[in-house]
Amino acid sequence: MLRSYLLAGLFFPLFLSAQPEVLRVGVADAPPYCIDDGEGNWYGMAVQLWQLVAEREQLRYEVVDFSHPxxxxxxLTAGDLDVVLFSxxxxxxxxxxxxxQAYHHSSLGVALPKTNGLWTTLRGLFxxxxxxxxxxxxxxxxxxGVVVYLLERNRNDDQFGGERSTWQGIGSGFWWAGVTMTTIGYGDKAPRSLAGRAVAMLWMLVALAVTSSLTAAIIAATQATQPLKFPExxxxxxxGVVDESPAENYLASEGLDFQVFDxxxxxxxAMQEKQLDAxxxxxxxxxxxxxxxxxxxAAIEATDAEPEAYAxxxxxxxxxxxxxxxxVIQITLTKLWREIKNTYDATRKVPRSAPRRR
Known part of the structure; x- marks a missing residue:
């Protein structure tokens, strides 16, 4: 009997240590890594990664939420937590x-109010x-126009030559070249000579490429905005910045004034309501x-300032x-993890599968 009790006393601590420990996992609202839905449920990039890790390692845990990251x-250092999901x-x-191992890399960005599209276009014209x-x-x-005029002036008097001066004839060629390039084709002028028609055919083909390039160049010129010199x-x-954030620390080190937000x-x-410029x-x-x-x-401009790695x-x-x-290493190398990151990282331009919030 005594031997039984001794054996029980010997193996009881081992039995206790074999039981799965309930880990205390710390989170704080920091979208898109940890997001509180307002009802005590958490989701986000880091939260989903932890769920995959816990499932793989068969871990039991409870979520402990805090007001600020x-x-x-x-x-964690005080012993109140076992794991922190956002740091x-x-x-x-x-x-x-x-x-x-870091699960995501990022840096500071600047949000700026979107400018009026019409005003931006008009300003681009100048x-x-x-x-x-x-x-x-x-x-x-x-x-x-000059080439067409030289080929047509002696064979097409009523459209390019005749009593016209040299400059008037070149002007007629210039007009024909523009009308042909834009494919408007008024028909008021057309080459008649074999050489003139050959040049016209060549110009029509070249004009297709010129028109495409011209359209892209005009759009780029009229909608171009001067990039922001950060932080100057x-x-x-x-x-504005988030209180006690890397952005606040960086702007403070650069001697800039700012307002803090929760x-x-x-x-x-606040920027949408014109209380902020950036x-x-x-x-x-x-x-x-x-x-x-x-x-x-808002328009977002990425910077290379304050690169951050989250882990x-x-x-x-x-x-x-x-x-x-x-x-973490094994999961972050999978296709599933890339899909999860695509869900929360809007820079990847993936189609939305859920309605926007209000």
Whole structure:
């Protein structure tokens, strides 16, 4: 009997240690990585990756939510959490926690109000680029017009020669070249000589390519906007950032003034209401929020400032690091993970499968 009790006492702790531990997983609202639907349910790029990892490793866990992402790592180092789903790779924090393989890379982006399309087009008509297009096209039409005039002036008096002066004849050739290129074809002038008709046929074929290139060049010239010089171009503007974010730290280090907001959505809505001239945040986050919510419209300019890598984090020396890191690496190399990233990363231009939020 005593031997039975001794054996039971020996193996009971081993039995307890074999039971699956309930991990405490920390999250905070940080779209598109961790998103709270307002009813206690979480989704997003990082959340879905964790669900795949937990399923693969057969882990039991409970989600512990916090009001701000900056609260996650302090609670992890204090022992209140076992895993953090949203954290940026930080050399300083590496001394206190262990980061896993990064699951996403991004950088800062600038959201700017969309300009009026008509005004942008009209303004583009007075740019140097558009002037170059007009001058180049005029020179090309003049060359074709001169050639046609020289070939037709003695054989087509009523349309290109006759009593016309040289400049009037060249003008007739210029007019014919323009009408032919645009495929309008008034029919008031047409080459009659064999050489003139050969040049006309060649010009018709060349004009097809010229017209296509011209259309693209005009659109580019009339809709072109000057790229923002970041961060210098923000010094004279009302700029917003998320409180305690990498964008705030970066703009503060550059000596720029800014307003702080609780979330990217709040800042973008303020810009929509003309309270801001620009809003700076993670470029992936900006594109996701603009793509996800109705009533928010902005032009996004990506920058190479403050490159960020996002990863899970565990306590330093945690036995979870190796198995979780291996699982993250294997999952992020799969087609399924690419599809998940496509769902949340609006830069990839995938078709929407759900209605936009209001």
């Amino acid at each position: 900056d609260s996650l790592l302090p609670h 940026t790779l930080d050399p300083g924090a590496e001394r206190r926690v262990d980061f896993l 740019t140097l680029q558009f002037l170059y297009i007009v001058v180049g096209l005029s020179v090309l039409l003049l060359i074709v 171009g923000l010094r004279s503007r009302a700029v 979330s990217p959505r709040a800042g973008l809505e 809003f700076v945040s993670d470029v992936t986050t900006l594109r996701y929020v603009i793509d996800e919510y109705d009533g928010i419209s 899970f984090a565990v306590r330093q020396g945690s036995p979870l690091r190796e198995p979780l890191d291996e699982a």
